[in-house]
Amino acid sequence: MVLETERLVESRRLLEAHVRLMELESWQDGVLLQLHGSRGSSTPSLSPEDDELVRNYFSGVGRLVEALAKELWAVVGCGLTLSLQNPTTFVSAVRIVEREEALDRLFLEERKGGTQGRPMPPGRPRCWRQHFFKVLEETVAARFRNVSFRHSRGPGLAGHLSALQHSIMGDLTTVRNLLEQCVPPYYCLTKAYLQACHRCLQAHLKQTISWELQSGEIFAVLHWVLHVYSSSEMMGDPSLAAYLVLDDLGPLISQEGVEQLQNKYVQSVRKSVSEWMQKALEVELTDWQRDQEPDVDHEGCYHTTLPTIITQMLEENARVALMISETLRDQTIQMGLYEMENLLVRFRDAIVEFGKEHRKDPSDNNTNFYLHYLLACISNCITLKSSTENLYQQVGSHSSRASVRLSRIPPGPLAALDRAVRKACRLVMDQLLLELQPHLQEVLTRTWLVQGDVVSMVCGVLQRHCELYGRARSPCRQRLREESLWLAVVEYVRALMQKRLICRSEEDRQHTAQQMTQDALQLDECFRGTEADGTVCEVNPTSLIPVLADLIKLKDTGMLVLEVSGLISKYPDISEEHVSALLDIRGDVPRDVRASVLCLMDQSSPALPPGYRPIFPDILVPPPSMPFCLPTAKCA
Incomplete structure (x- = not known):
C-alpha cells in the first residue's frame, strides 16, 4: 500500500494518493486505539515500547504524509500558472486541504468532548489550510524577488517598482477571475492575496529604504508609496473595493519612515543645489571679466544668467517635491532659501572683491565694463528678490500649518539680497565720486568763480551715469539717480565748507552767490533731464545750494541772525560748525554778530520732521588749522 501510494504521489495523482493515505492512517489509528484500549482507561497513554513499535511499523505512512505535503504545496505555489493552464491539480490540492481540515476538526472535537477512548493520531492537527495561506504569501514574496530585483538599485528602482505594479495587478486579475473559482467562498482568496501582497511589500520596501538612496531613488519610492499604490491604477481600483478596505491594511511605510525618507531626500537635493549654485557663481564671476557689456533683457535692463539658473533650479525642485506632498515641497523650498x-x-563678498580689484587699477581693460556689471548685479538681485518672495508665498499659501512653518523661516535670503544690493549701489556711487573728483576739486575756487563752467563738466559725468542707471531694474534705477544727485550736492557743499574761497568784498559775495545759484539750477536741470521714465525725486537736495547762497549774499550783517534762524528751520540738522564756516566764507561778519548767531545755534535744537532726510551729517567741516608757534614764543 505504501509503495503504491508513493507512485501516485510522484505522478501527482493527488486525490487517489490521499485516499490511500487516509486508508493507511485509518489502519494506524485502529492499531493505536486497540493498544490504548488494552492498557485500560486508568492508563491513558501508551507505553514507550508500544509507541515505538507502532511508529516503526507505520514509518512509511509518515514519509507519505511529508511527500504528499511537499507536492501539495508545490501545486499551491504554482497556482497562478496552473489556473491559466489546467487548474485541475490545484483544485485537487484544495480538496485535500479541506479533507484534512475536516479530520483535524473531528479529532479536536473528540478531545474537546472528553472522549478518552481514542488518542490523538501522530502529527495532528496538521492545520493545512493555515499552511495553504502561508504558502500563498511565500509565493507572493518569491514573485516580488523575481521581478527585476537585481536591477532595483540606482536608476533601475523606478522601473522595478513599475514592474512590481504590473506584476501585482496581473496576478490579482488571475486570482480574482480564476483562482477564486477553485476554492471555497469562505477562503476569500482575493482578500488573502491582497493582504499577502501588502505584507510582502512592507517587508520589501523596508529593505529598500535601508539602502543609501539618492534623491531620485527616494523620489521614486515616495511617489510610488504615497500616490501610485493607492491610485485607481493599483489598490484604489474600484473593482477591488468589494474585497478590501485599503485603510485597514495600514501604510506601506510608517509615518516616521516617510518623514525620514523626506529628510534624506531634502539633504540629498541640498548637496546638488549647493554644487549647482557654486557653479553658477563661478560662471557669474567669469562674466564680470568680459570685455563687453552685459546682456540686456526685454525691458532694457542689464542681467546675467545667475538669477535664471538659481530661480529655475529652486522652482523645479519645488515642483518635483510637490508631486510627493506639500510638506516635502515646503521643506525643499526652505532648504533652497537657506542655500x-x-x-x-x-x-556679496565677490562684489566687494570686484570693487577692490577695480580700485587697484581702474584703467585695466578687464574693468572697462565695471560699472555695467555692478548694475547687472543690482538687477539680478531685484529679480532674485521677486523669485524669493514667490517661493515664500508658495510655502504659506495652502494651510494654517504652512503659515506656521513660514513664520519659522528667517528672512535670511531677503536680508542677504538687500545687503548685496546696498553694497553694489555703494560701489556705483564710489565710482561716480571717483569720476567727479577731478571736477569737484575746482568747485568754489577762484578759477570756478572766474570761469563758471566747472559744474557743466560735473553735470556731464552725472548725465552719463544717470543714463547708464536706466539699465538697472526699478526701484534701484530711480534710487541710483536720486543718490547720484544727493552725492553731487553733498560734495558741492563739502567743497564750500572747506573754505577754498573767502569773499573779500561785497562784489565777491554777490558773484559767489550768483554762481552758486546758477550751479544749483544747472544740477537740477541735469537731473530732471535724466528722468526718462517720468519719476520725480521726492526730495531735491539742489534746493540747499540757493539757501546757502542767500546767506552769503546777504548785505546787512545785522540780519544774519534772522537768516540763520530761517536756515535752521529748513535744515534742522545743520550744526554750529557748518554755520561758522559759512560766516567765515562771507569774510565780513563782526564778532558780536557771530556771537549772536552762535548763541542762537546753542539755543536751537529743533526736532527732525517726519520723512526728513538729514544731509549735513554727510558734510564734514575740516577742523580749524592752529597757528604754528615756536616753543619760546607766545601764541597769538
Whole structure:
C-alpha cells in the first residue's frame, strides 16, 4: 500500500494518493486505539515500547504524509500558472486541504468532548489550510524577488517598482477571475492575496529604504508609496473595493519612515543645489571679466544668467517635491532659501572683491565694463528678490500649518539680497565720486568763480551715469539717480565748507552767490533731464545750494541772525560748525554778530520732521588749522 501510494504521489495523482493515505492512517489509528484500549482507561497513554513499535511499523505512512505535503504545496505555489493552464491539480490540492481540515476538526472535537477512548493520531492537527495561506504569501514574496530585483538599485528602482505594479495587478486579475473559482467562498482568496501582497511589500520596501538612496531613488519610492499604490491604477481600483478596505491594511511605510525618507531626500537635493549654485557663481564671476557689456533683457535692463539658473533650479525642485506632498515641497523650498542665503553671502563678498580689484587699477581693460556689471548685479538681485518672495508665498499659501512653518523661516535670503544690493549701489556711487573728483576739486575756487563752467563738466559725468542707471531694474534705477544727485550736492557743499574761497568784498559775495545759484539750477536741470521714465525725486537736495547762497549774499550783517534762524528751520540738522564756516566764507561778519548767531545755534535744537532726510551729517567741516608757534614764543 505504501509503495503504491508513493507512485501516485510522484505522478501527482493527488486525490487517489490521499485516499490511500487516509486508508493507511485509518489502519494506524485502529492499531493505536486497540493498544490504548488494552492498557485500560486508568492508563491513558501508551507505553514507550508500544509507541515505538507502532511508529516503526507505520514509518512509511509518515514519509507519505511529508511527500504528499511537499507536492501539495508545490501545486499551491504554482497556482497562478496552473489556473491559466489546467487548474485541475490545484483544485485537487484544495480538496485535500479541506479533507484534512475536516479530520483535524473531528479529532479536536473528540478531545474537546472528553472522549478518552481514542488518542490523538501522530502529527495532528496538521492545520493545512493555515499552511495553504502561508504558502500563498511565500509565493507572493518569491514573485516580488523575481521581478527585476537585481536591477532595483540606482536608476533601475523606478522601473522595478513599475514592474512590481504590473506584476501585482496581473496576478490579482488571475486570482480574482480564476483562482477564486477553485476554492471555497469562505477562503476569500482575493482578500488573502491582497493582504499577502501588502505584507510582502512592507517587508520589501523596508529593505529598500535601508539602502543609501539618492534623491531620485527616494523620489521614486515616495511617489510610488504615497500616490501610485493607492491610485485607481493599483489598490484604489474600484473593482477591488468589494474585497478590501485599503485603510485597514495600514501604510506601506510608517509615518516616521516617510518623514525620514523626506529628510534624506531634502539633504540629498541640498548637496546638488549647493554644487549647482557654486557653479553658477563661478560662471557669474567669469562674466564680470568680459570685455563687453552685459546682456540686456526685454525691458532694457542689464542681467546675467545667475538669477535664471538659481530661480529655475529652486522652482523645479519645488515642483518635483510637490508631486510627493506639500510638506516635502515646503521643506525643499526652505532648504533652497537657506542655500540661496549662503550663495548671496559669497555673492556679496565677490562684489566687494570686484570693487577692490577695480580700485587697484581702474584703467585695466578687464574693468572697462565695471560699472555695467555692478548694475547687472543690482538687477539680478531685484529679480532674485521677486523669485524669493514667490517661493515664500508658495510655502504659506495652502494651510494654517504652512503659515506656521513660514513664520519659522528667517528672512535670511531677503536680508542677504538687500545687503548685496546696498553694497553694489555703494560701489556705483564710489565710482561716480571717483569720476567727479577731478571736477569737484575746482568747485568754489577762484578759477570756478572766474570761469563758471566747472559744474557743466560735473553735470556731464552725472548725465552719463544717470543714463547708464536706466539699465538697472526699478526701484534701484530711480534710487541710483536720486543718490547720484544727493552725492553731487553733498560734495558741492563739502567743497564750500572747506573754505577754498573767502569773499573779500561785497562784489565777491554777490558773484559767489550768483554762481552758486546758477550751479544749483544747472544740477537740477541735469537731473530732471535724466528722468526718462517720468519719476520725480521726492526730495531735491539742489534746493540747499540757493539757501546757502542767500546767506552769503546777504548785505546787512545785522540780519544774519534772522537768516540763520530761517536756515535752521529748513535744515534742522545743520550744526554750529557748518554755520561758522559759512560766516567765515562771507569774510565780513563782526564778532558780536557771530556771537549772536552762535548763541542762537546753542539755543536751537529743533526736532527732525517726519520723512526728513538729514544731509549735513554727510558734510564734514575740516577742523580749524592752529597757528604754528615756536616753543619760546607766545601764541597769538
